[in-house]
Amino acid sequence: MTEIQKILYDAEQKAKQFAQAESNRVYLEEFKKSKLAILMKEFQQQGFGAISAQEREARSHDEYIELLKGLTEATKKSMQLKYELKVIEWKVMLHQTKQADRRAEMKLVNAQ
Numbered sequence: 001m002t003e004i005q006k007i008l009y010d011a012e013q014k015a016k017q018f019a020q021a022e023s024n025r026v027y028l029e030e031f032k033k034s035k036l037a038i039l040m041k042e043f044q045q046q047g048f049g050a051i052s053a054q055e056r057e058a059r060s061h062d063e064y065i066e067l068l069k070g071l072t073e074a075t076k077k078s079m080q081l082k083y084e085l086k087v088i089e090w091k092v093m094l095h096q097t098k099q100a101d102r103r104a105e106m107k108l109v110n111a112q
Helices: 002-043 050-058 063-111
Strands: none
Touching: 002 050, 002 063
């Protein structure tokens, strides 16, 4: 496997991982809204009449806090993979530059 083939293979693998990580992050971001509503409804049924009281209780609930921790991890994973892909992109650009330099050197050698 050549250097560029390895780089492209790595890019393909990271892209798949990034897509999964990003979809997980987006899901948790959206589910956070649903979880807040579910918990607020539970607290309403427990007698918390004011919406602000329901929200306060819901946001301090252990399940909501765990969801936020999961969202933090999902965001971290997604961002890590995003920048790993960026590094691979830079490697491709560097490879292209090296190849262009090599071709230019060959032209100079052949011209002499």
